[in-house]
Amino acid sequence: MKFSGLPGRSENLACAAALGYALMLAGGAQAEDAAADFYRGKTVNIIIGTSPGGGYDLYGRLVARHIGKHIPGNPTVVASNMSGAGSLVLTQHIASAAAKDGTIIGAVYPSVVTEPLYGDRTKLRYDATTLQYIGSANSEVYVCAVRADLNIRDFEDFRTRGLILGGSAAGGSTREFPALLMNVLGAKFKMVNGYPGSTEISLAVEKNEVQGLCGAGWSSIIVGRPQWIRDKFVTITAQGAPEPSEELDRMGVPNIAKQARTEEERKVIELAVAPLAFGRPFVVAPEVPASRVAALRKAFVDALNDPATREDAGKMKQDIRVMEGSVLQETVKRMHTTPPDIIAKAKAAVHVRQ
Numbered sequence: 001m002k003f004s005g006l007p008g009r010s011e012n013l014a015c016a017a018a019l020g021y022a023l024m025l026a027g028g029a030q031a032e033d034a035a036a037d038f039y040r041g042k043t044v045n046i047i048i049g050t051s052p053g054g055g056y057d058l059y060g061r062l063v064a065r066h067i068g069k070h071i072p073g074n075p076t077v078v079a080s081n082m083s084g085a086g087s088l089v090l091t092q093h094i095a096s097a098a099a100k101d102g103t104i105i106g107a108v109y110p111s112v113v114t115e116p117l118y119g120d121r122t123k124l125r126y127d128a129t130t131l132q133y134i135g136s137a138n139s140e141v142y143v144c145a146v147r148a149d150l151n152i153r154d155f156e157d158f159r160t161r162g163l164i165l166g167g168s169a170a171g172g173s174t175r176e177f178p179a180l181l182m183n184v185l186g187a188k189f190k191m192v193n194g195y196p197g198s199t200e201i202s203l204a205v206e207k208n209e210v211q212g213l214c215g216a217g218w219s220s221i222i223v224g225r226p227q228w229i230r231d232k233f234v235t236i237t238a239q240g241a242p243e244p245s246e247e248l249d250r251m252g253v254p255n256i257a258k259q260a261r262t263e264e265e266r267k268v269i270e271l272a273v274a275p276l277a278f279g280r281p282f283v284v285a286p287e288v289p290a291s292r293v294a295a296l297r298k299a300f301v302d303a304l305n306d307p308a309t310r311e312d313a314g315k316m317k318q319d320i321r322v323m324e325g326s327v328l329q330e331t332v333k334r335m336h337t338t339p340p341d342i343i344a345k346a347k348a349a350v351h352v353r354q
Contacts, residue, residue: 032072035295039073046079048107049087051197055220059137059280060107066309070299086111086172095126100285102292110275118347130286132293135300136323140279141241142177145234146212155259158187166201166210167193176350177215184349241276271346278323297325
């Protein structure tokens with residue numbers, strides 16, 4: 001019989017790899033057990049940073065209905081709202097006053113990421129790079145929706161007609177997106193600002209208090225105001241996103257990047273709309289323990305890929321395109337290392353003149 005002797009180098013490496021994998025699995029199981037012990041019997045509150053009824057509210061409540069069964073320990077999950085300043089009120093609440101234990105999740109605007117770049121940092125009480133990102137429920141496309149009875153023919157009408165648009169508080173997409181069109185592409189809008197959110201602006205459009213809105217998510221329109229499209233009450237006159245909507249392309253809706261008259265205009269527009277790649281971000285406080293963040297990130301992905309969630313979303317015509325939390329975290333960090341001269345141009349582009 002042949003004596004095998006001590007294990008060779010390859011056998012040692014194989015044993016080490018197997019042991020490392022086993023330890024990783026054991027560590028993951030221990031972390032999941034710890035998360036389950038914490039969340040069992042708890043209530044997790046998903047706070048939505050806008051008023052009820054709009055697209056952000058609907059996505060926040062979709063996640064709230066389904067994520068609980070995927071979080072270890074199966075906590076109760078409830079949804080609530082905290083509107084104000086394009087979800088900056090909520091973001092600063094999470095960063096300062098809210099519980100830091102992983103029981104508070106914020107459904108916020110993408111502008112939470114860009115406001116420290118473009119806005120007055122001295123007025124902000126949070127750091128976008130230290131917030132912990134659970135994930136994003138979809139990518140978004142911002143659109144301009146204008147009352148059809150105005151007979152807007154093409155983008156050139158934006159430069160000549162002086163349309164009256166409704167806008168939110170500073171920091172909201174319905175302020176910054178039309179500002180981008182005014183400052184970069186020469187659109188002539190008269191802004192009526194200060195509405196709490198897109199739901200209230202939409203009501204104002206229906207009452208003819210304003211003639212339209214720019215910077216609403218396409219998903220918000222088709223979910224919250226499907227009759228606008230069905231009854232041809234509005235014309236979708238422009239779209240802006242890193243990846244334009246195929247549906248809007250088929251409808252012949254112009255992409256604002258293609259309206260750029262110079263290469264510099266195009267680059268500024270592309271940078272300004274870059275955050276739409278993560279159209280529905282969910283965040284927790286920087287202090288939440290890593291094991292709970294990992295558990296919430298996994299639960300978020302599992303919940304949004306769950307057939308029951310997809311069926312629920314389909315009934316509401318909600319498009320789901322998941323961005324995993326760690327990917328979103330790295331994306332935010334990269335954005336915040338953008339060269340200062342490029343940031344300055346983008347900041348000027350979204351600056352609200354009215």
